[in-house]
Amino acid sequence: MNIPMEYLAADREYYAPLETARGGEPYRPAAVPAGWTSTVQSVWTSWYRPGEVVVEAGWKVHVSARLERAGQVLDVVAQTCFEQDVIFKHLSNSKFYQWMHHKYAARPQSGKFIAAYPPDEAAARTLMELLRERLPGEAGPYILTDRRFPGTGNVFYRYGSFAPRFREEPDGTRTPTVRLPDGRVVPDPRGNGFRLPEGLSDPFLVRHAPEQATATAAKAAPAKPAQARIGAYLVESSVRFTNAGGTYRCREESTGRAVFIKEARPHVRSLEDEGTAPEQLEREWRVLTALHAAAPGLAPEPIARFRVWEHEYIAVEHIEGVALSHWLSVNTPLLRPGWPRADFARYYERCEAVLTQLEAQIERLHAAGYLFVDVSPGNILVDEDDGVRLVDFGLAHRLGDPFLKGGTPGFTPPDRFVGEDLAVYDDYGLSALAQFLLGPLNAVAQFNPDVLAHAHADLVELAPVPEALSRRVTRYLKPGDGPVAVGARPIPTPQEVAADPLGRLAELRDRVADALLASADPDNPDRVFPTIPAGLQTNTLCLGYGTAGVVHALRRAGRALPEGLVERLRRDCADMRASLPPGLYVGSAGIAWTLADCGLLDEARDLLAAADASTLIQYNATLYAGSAGLLLAHLGLYGHTLDERHVERACALADALPGDEPGRESGLVSLIGKHNATGLMHGRTGVALALQQLAGVTGEQRYLRRALDLLHAELDRAHEPDAPGLLFPMSEKDGRILPYLFSGTAGLVLAATRCLRLAEDERLTEAMPRLLLPLRQPYTIMPGLFQGMSGLVFALNEHAALTGDGESRAAALRGARALFKQAIPHASGVRFLGDQLLRFSSELWSGSAGVLLTLAQVLDPSGDALFTVDALVQARWNPRPAPETAHAHAHEPAPLVPALKN
16 A cells, blocks of 8 residues: 555544644635635635635635745735635644645645635636736646646646545545536546536636646647657657656667656655756756766766756666666565575675665775765666666755755664764665565564564575675664663564464564553544554544444454443444445454344344445445455355344345456456456455355355366456466556455465365365465565465464464464564554555554464464455365364365255
């Protein structure tokens, strides 16, 4: 998941909405006429006359401003709106302004400092004409969703909803909509270009106005990359876009020379730097020019600096190669279980060669009088021969100039290492790169260097690590020599874990539960447990991201729930029942199952009935948010009540699933994740799991056949079908190859293992060893249940419990021990970083609750830990149980369910 950066502004420990951030200079009009009042909502302050009727939609007027001119612009716009009797709103303070306008801010929202809502087209025209007169020469960030009013530098407009209007989506998100003058309600997309709803024309458009007719490369390049141009250069592909501008691979039209182009949009700043993006680009150009003269070949050769429209560009030498992060993912044996020791030795040699080259280049850079500052994987390219080059000198610092602190988290030295010699930035970065190459634990190690000892011990088991390489890793961060939270007890050493693995895992489980309970904030009206942005954008009650998931994990770990917690969940669900989506992991169905597990059957029935009544369920078939998850929730309630109506409803949901014909855009593919997604949460795997469970409960063979067909279709999507270990792309558009539970191999193992309990299937049986292999990798970037190590461990442990496979049980124990590499001690216990490792989190999806659930299952395997109904299947058909010991070295396949119905 991508993390919107504004969720980092308010709290150093947890993700939080931007509006909860404190500080910043308040913004308020200098003079407010009598009869006007204001309210604050989210990051906005709105001004209006009480009782005034607001039209539903129309021509919005947006005004941007430079940070240093924000107060003056607000005064002019406010005075004009007061005079014209136009409702308006503005960002409430300078902190909100900075976070909404910086380099990594959301591009569609950036620039919108003030929004005004004229009641009709004539009022919009009058307002913009007055602002043109009253803001002469005023400039501000260009608003990508809008069109600029002719003759102005910071007044923009677009057609859209005035009052919030949304279409609720099955996954809990909301799509903006707008009602058109003819009464139709259509999507109101906020993309990176000006778009009019169908049937509307622009009444303010002046043909051939440069500021309206010119399309920036940032907007043109993705649409037609082969035809787009930037000055004298043809765009071959776009590399990346930020709010500050794009980067492009281009070719000079006159010579055919390949170049790399960086773009800078005016009036956009970084959070750390007072300069604007063009000023930063100019500084980088000066650095590159100086280095090209002093140390040719060290930095990309500067070719041209130029301006197109209002944007600044530099063209530099195109360096062949891939980012070091990509090189790692392709070459490290850590992500390829079963590699021989000789391959590790060769990989270590290559790492040493890469680092030695980088050290030499950094030394040469220092000799020229510069620091690189941001020594991180994204700023290093590696070619086919493992030759390396430093690229992106945007933060490079000339010795003697004022220093601007910046860099990539995990590769920038903590303050305790920074003294008078600023070369520590580069030296620390080199050490962090060595650590990265042996297992990217950079974010965790800065909190707890003890994890490096566990990483080293794991590597030694696979192959010895050269001493010189180990010294590079621990040059700054050393086990036993780092910051420890006040009152925190260190995690056990690798030797202590090896001496008593089950005992130490039990201790870890208990400390994770302790910290999880301590993170509860029952007085917080928005959430009880810290969550990730996905929870804050959907709801903080659900299984995936909210209270229900934490309650489930604590109960499965045998911990008593805090007094009032279940009642708070019940009450919050009652209050939000009408707005909750219906699905299993993000909505009512999963919460209903949790309430039933807690003994609140009446409330569970009511909530599940609300999910059934939702019209959203017809648009989604996934386990995560759709009918497959609702089907399973009905089976879960059947397990509590034995009310056959739940089974009947589950069958109806299964029977309503459309066909799945390859190549068709209709049918099942239209009801799973975008772009024909794969996996347990958003793909066919989750639908197959639900159908297998239903087949086991009802004995209906048609559901099992359908489940097998869906799993075969997933196997058809394997990245390398003949590889020793099978991995799967997320979708037809997202080619990331993953082993995880939410998308990837681990989820397929959960479903395939259960299908093989009910039926013989040659293809699944043949694939199973190759599905299990990727789950045995000793390292993942994140620790969580659905997109990290915990999910791999959980799937291995489930497979072992259902089949008696001793090898999978042993692999699950090894994987559970690997969680020590992600553990961060705290006075309250042990915590884990959530999605993207930028803040701590407690939720089930990526945070501590998911880790806790996995540890509880490894230590005390019990059925149906992740919302399945295997106990119902076992009770109905009584297949031969798996061996009581999970340490068997071989197993026989579970027998077929007798006499499945046709």
